[in-house]
Amino acid sequence: MLGRDGWAGLAVLTASLVLFGLTLGLEGNPMVPIGPGFYPRIVLGVTAVLAAALVIADSLASKRRAPPRGASDYGLVASMFALFGLYAGALSFLGFRLSTLLYVAAANALLAPPRSARGWARVALVALLTTVVVYLAFERYLLVLLPRGRWTGF
Amino acid sequence: MFELLGAGLANLMQVKYLVPLALGTLAGIVGGALPGVTITMTIIVVLPFTFGLDPLQGLAAMTGVYVGGSAGGLVTAVLLGIPGTPSAIATTFDGHPMARNGEPGRAVWLGIWASVFGGMLGGVFLIGATGPLAAFALQFGPWEFFSLFVLALSMVAGLVESSVLKGLLSGALGLVVTILGSDPVMGRERLTLGVPFLEGGVPFLPVLIGVFAFAQIMSEVERAGGVERAAQGAQRALSLAASHVKVLWEIVSRPFLVLWASFIGVLIGVLPAIGGSAANMMAYDQAKKFSRRPEKFGTGIPEGVIASEAANNANVGGSLVTIMAFGIPGDAVTAVMLGALTIHGIQSGPLFILQNAQLAYGIFAAYLIAHLLMVVILAVGARWMLRVVTVPKAALFPAVLVLCTVGAYALNNTMANVYILLTFGLLGYAMVKTGFPLAPFILGVILGDQIEINLIRAIMTDADPWLFLTRPISGLLIAASVASVVFALWQHRRQQRRLAQRADGDADF
Amino acid sequence: MKKLVAGFAVALLPVAALAQFPDRPIKLIVPWAAGGDTDNIFRPFAPLMQKHIGQPVVIANVGGASGTKGAKEAKDSPPDGYTIYGMHDYIHSTYYTGVSDVNYTDFETVCLVSSTPSVLTGSPKTPWNDWKSLLADAKARPGQISVGATLGSTSHFFPALIEKAAGIKFKYVSYEGLAPRMNAILGGHIDLTDANLTQKGKVEAGQLKFFGIATEKRNAEMPNVPTLKELGVDVVYDVNRGLMAPKGTPEAVLAKLAAACAATVKEPAFAESMKKQATDVRYMDRKQYAAWLKQNDDLNRNLAKELGLSKR
Incomplete structure (x- = not known):
């Protein structure tokens, strides 16, 4: 029977063995005496051994304490990640200004759902303020170029 | 050296450096004070702003964040009993009771002045030790650097609290990340998946x-508003007046405590990737062990506040040494x-301080000046800090x-x-959820x-692999x-046995 | 739908760009870390070019993999003139040694900017005081004297040419970029490397040794450094840097960029900052630069073959 650690160890073990297999196909370069697979194989070997040890240690551990459970809102975490994923994807199509505006508004509404017209006004204000301040500070003042949209050119 | 330091100080006094330094310090104090926002996160937020600045402006801002953050955490810790940042955890133990006993001003200013003392002692070490250590590091060839990095990694992996095995595995996973994509020597693609x-x-x-x-923010999101509720319960305005003379005397009259706590802070700072969260706890623990009245700890006595705050600011100095002399970050902030x-x-x-003397001494100067700025900013703004803390997440x-x-x-x-x-x-979020430490991974x-x-490089220079062991x-x-x-494993084993014994008999302490 | 919109946008781009190029900041990709030689040359160049083109020119350091990461990114950027690329001779050598698949033909020329002669440089911990003693030692111990180099790039080609001309054999150790090479050579962990006259201060302080400069004539800044030709090693080698734009950039946009580049190169302030980099200002217009690149490419192909480094 495996616990949380055991499954994590097993996942790492599998991944490192797969990667180890991939290193075997790497070609060397005449300019470097040892090939590009040499060091990865050491690292992956060590990782695999450690992961195996974790699996063994976990399966040997007799007592298992239940992890302390609080009221955790995993649904909110998942939607925050999903939202950020959409944001990252949108950046190169809609450009920084548009996607940031939408993202901040959506994230703000998700974290503190607005219940009235005032609430929505707050969401809009937060999104607009964040976008404008960040954009002006970087692109205008600090000369850090922000992504442009491929669709919008904006 | 003093000439260079003087020049560095004079240089830093220019508006173009003073402004980023002050803003950085302010950002650090605010970020440190916000529960759930660590110094690391604050510096991450400040990072993009430094891209458009000249190097010293950027580093001055970051040094300010680092110094300010170590102190900012204490305000929240004292007034709300929530550490604003992990490096202020031990400050809550005595700082918060002291504030509840009706002396919030004394508690806050004890912390601030202890931070200044600890920071200055850390600064002395920083300025004195970086040069000699760097000169020593110039002797390092590829063999020595390889071994040094391996040591840094194994030390951090061993020092994590939970499980040595998970620490090591975490470090190994970090190495796995770097083998993906391309090999660093020829840039050939490999393992791009x-x-x-x-x-x-x-x-x-x-x-x-x-x-x-993400590890930080998502853990907060998951708890959904717990912190905000706590902060809202607190008084929004209260007097933080205190006699500075009295507070300073309370610190100066305990020279051994201040020195020892700062020493622990510096030492932990020099060790790679452990950081302030360990420094303040360890210093607090030591202060308790050496105290003549250990039973009073936790009731609101000054020793507890002084130890914790002196240590976490001294820690900053120590971390800066490691990064400037060896190029190894002392923690996530560095x-x-x-x-x-x-x-x-x-x-x-090793060549950093030689080739960039102006920058290096600029950082030293920024470190020293940031402490003064921190006192000024807190003197003016401490009373508003609670309002800042309640910024909606x-x-x-x-x-x-x-x-x-x-x-x-x-x-x-x-x-x-x-x-x-x-x-x-x-x-990162998955690692936190499965109990893998982040520091060795990073x-x-x-x-x-x-x-x-x-x-x-070592193998290209000389094909003999034994050189890794035979070069002294x-x-x-x-x-x-x-x-x-080995030590970490042994210590962990011992700790577990003790835990087991305690579980068998009854908890007598 | 996506493709349609994207295609439409791309079709519109050149027209829009033509209208009022440039109407926003231009990104100049430098394929090495900031503070390296290439960066040191384009840093003072950017603000001056900004003056002539009327929009900020922002340097983006995209370092890594012998400079080929930045090359790849420049090649894949939209050809609208808002991304330009600071290139040097490594583009040929990394192509022929098989480090990268990007070649100069993936770009349009804008103009050639500068040329920096190479200098054979040694560690202070080496026993040789001049080229003669170095040569004698190299003949006695073939393959044992270590040279730090960015493998497959110009700092690898230069010592390889010396090897061939003098009939000796070095051992190469990978140190990418001048800064890490300096660390290693000051600490005595490598014996020789390719550097340039910017290291003059360190030589005068006794921290480095110059064995010979790869020019036709001695340099006025350091007349006591002999040329490799005088020493009987027939090697003349320099590193040339210029501006390129992704293939397909509209002609009108290229003309604007080229005009701004030409005006920048002729600025006295630019000449002044190049002097500090021990670099000669070397201007060529679009056509000349293209012709020169072609010639240089043939040269590098042959070199790679002769040196046994060719993978093509």
Whole structure:
């Protein structure tokens, strides 16, 4: 029977063995005496051994304490990640200004759902303020170029 | 040296450096004070702003964040009993009771002045030790660097509280990240797994930003508003008046305590990637052990506040030494500073202080001046700090994530970094949830390429692999890394046995 | 739908760009870390070019993999003139040694900017005081004297040419970029490397040794450094840097960029900052630069073959 650690160890073990297999196909370069697979194989070997040890240690551990459970809102975490994923994807199509505006508004509404017209006004204000301040500070003042949209050119 | 320091101080007094330094210090204090926003996160947010500044302006801002953050945490810790940042955990033990006993001003100012003393002692070490250590490090060839990095990694992996095995595995996973994408010597693609944004390899800053920012923010999101409720219960305005003379005397009359706590802070700072959260706890523990009235700890006595706050600011000085002399980050905050150096094309490592004397002494000066600025800012603003602390997280977190995105993107103007940010954000959160420590992982990602490059350089210079053991410094470092893992295992075993015994009999203390 | 919109946008781009190029900041990709030689040359160049083109020119350092990461990114950027690329001779050598698949033909020329002669440089911990003693030692111990180099790039080609001309054999250790090479050579962990006259201060302080400069004539800044030709090693080698734009950039946009580049190169302030980099200002217009690149490419192909480094 495996616990949380055991499954994590097993996942790492599998991944490192797969990667180890991939290193075997790497070609060397005449300019470097040892090939590009040499060091990865050491690292992956060590990782695999450690992961195996974790699996063994976990399966040997007799007592298992239940992890302390609080009221955790995993649904909110998942939607925050999903939202950020959409944001990252949108950046190169809609450009920084548009996607940031939408993202901040959506994230703000998700974290503190607005219940009235005032609430929505707050969401809009937060999104607009964040976008404008960040954009002006970087692109205008600090000369850090922000992504442009491929669709919008904006 | 003093001439250079004087020049550095004079240089820093220019408006163009003083402004970023003051803003950085302010950002650090605010970020440190916000529960759930660590110093690491604050510096991550500040990072993109430094891209457009000149190197010293950027580093001054970051030094300010670092110094200010270590002190900012104490205000929240004292007044709300919630550590604003992990490096102020021990400050809550005595600081909060003291505030509840009707002396909030005394508690806050004890902390602030203790931070100044600890910080200054750390500064003396920083300025005195960096040069000689750097000169020593110049003797290091590829063998020594390889062994040093291995030592750093094994030490951090061994020092994590939970499980040595998980610490080591975490470090190894960090190294695995660096073998993906391309080999650092010839830049040939390897192990890209067919993912296009992995082609150039994985740069460490987006990984660091992703892991820390998401691990932190998502853990807060998951708890949904717990912190905000606590903060709302607190009084919004209260008097923080205190007699500075009395407070200063309370500190100065305990020279041994201040020195010892600062020493612990510096020492922990010099050791790679442990950081202030360990320093304040350990100093508090030591203060209790050496005290004549250990039973009073936790009731609101000054010793507890002094030990914790002196240690976490001294820790900053120690971390800066490691990064400036060896190019190894002392913790996540200095890792971001290392990234900022690289962006400005400054090679950290043994030649740093020689080749960039102006910059190095500028950082020293920034470190010293930041402490003064911190006192001024807190003197003016401490009473408003609670208002800042209650900034709604729903507005703060999206803004922080936007800044993280800008930081990752602007690093070298590629969207690939943003995808890496998200990928490692997911991984970081998963690691927190499965109890894998983040520090060894990050250090692995930072040092991985260097370990590989130095290994290959060593072999290209001389085909004899035994040189890693037979060259004296290298051999010593390898021996030390083996010893550190063995020691960690032994200590862990002992601790578990003690826990088991305690569970068998009854808890008598 | 996506493709349609994207295609439409791309079709519109050149027209829009033509209208009022440039109407926003221009990104100049430098394929090495900031503070390296290439960066040191384009840093002072950017603000001056900004003056002539009327929009900020922002340097983006995209370092890594012998400079080929930045090359790849420049090649894949939209050809609208808002991304330009600071290139040097490594583009040929990394192509022929198989480090990268990007070649100069993936870009349009804008103009050639500068040329920096190479200098054979040694560690202070080496026993040789001049080329003669170095040569004698190299003949006695073939393959044992270590040279730090960015493998497959110019700092690898230069010592390889010396090897061939003098009939000796070195051992190469990978140190990418001048800064790490300096660390290693000051600490005595490598014996020789390719550097340039910017390291003059360190030589005068006794921290480095110059064995010979790869020019036709001695340099006026350091007349006591002999040329390799005088020493009987027939090697003349320099590193040339210029501006390129992704293939397909509209002609009108290229003309604007080229005009701004030409005006910048002729600025006295630019000449002044190049002097500090021990670099000669070397201007060529679009056509000349293209012709020169072609010639240089043939040269590098043959070199790679002769040196046994060719993978094509």
